[in-house]
Amino acid sequence: MDISYKRLWHLLIDRDMKKRELLQLANISTATLSKLTRGENVNTDILVRICRALDCSLEDIMELLPEGRAESADGHAQKADADRH
Numbered sequence: 001m002d003i004s005y006k007r008l009w010h011l012l013i014d015r016d017m018k019k020r021e022l023l024q025l026a027n028i029s030t031a032t033l034s035k036l037t038r039g040e041n042v043n044t045d046i047l048v049r050i051c052r053a054l055d056c057s058l059e060d061i062m063e064l065l066p067e068g069r070a071e072s073a074d075g076h077a078q079k080a081d082a083d084r085h
Helices: 006-014 020-027 031-036 044-054
Strands: 069-071 075-079
Touching: 006 020, 020 031
Parallel strands: none
Antiparallel strands: 069 075
């Protein structure tokens, strides 16, 4: 399943909040923040902590991308390379 956390980064910008503040407010590790930045999967408990810390819903911080699409670290959607092999 391909997930984008681009909405989270937009929410932080809208609230003039730094990623470091999110780490402290939601009590998440830098490793978890790195996973979020790379668009990797994280535990739902962590997503819930972020939502509670920011007083928002899951839809406000993430979205499911169409099947076969992945988001690169720079936020651009890319086709999965499964059919290249």
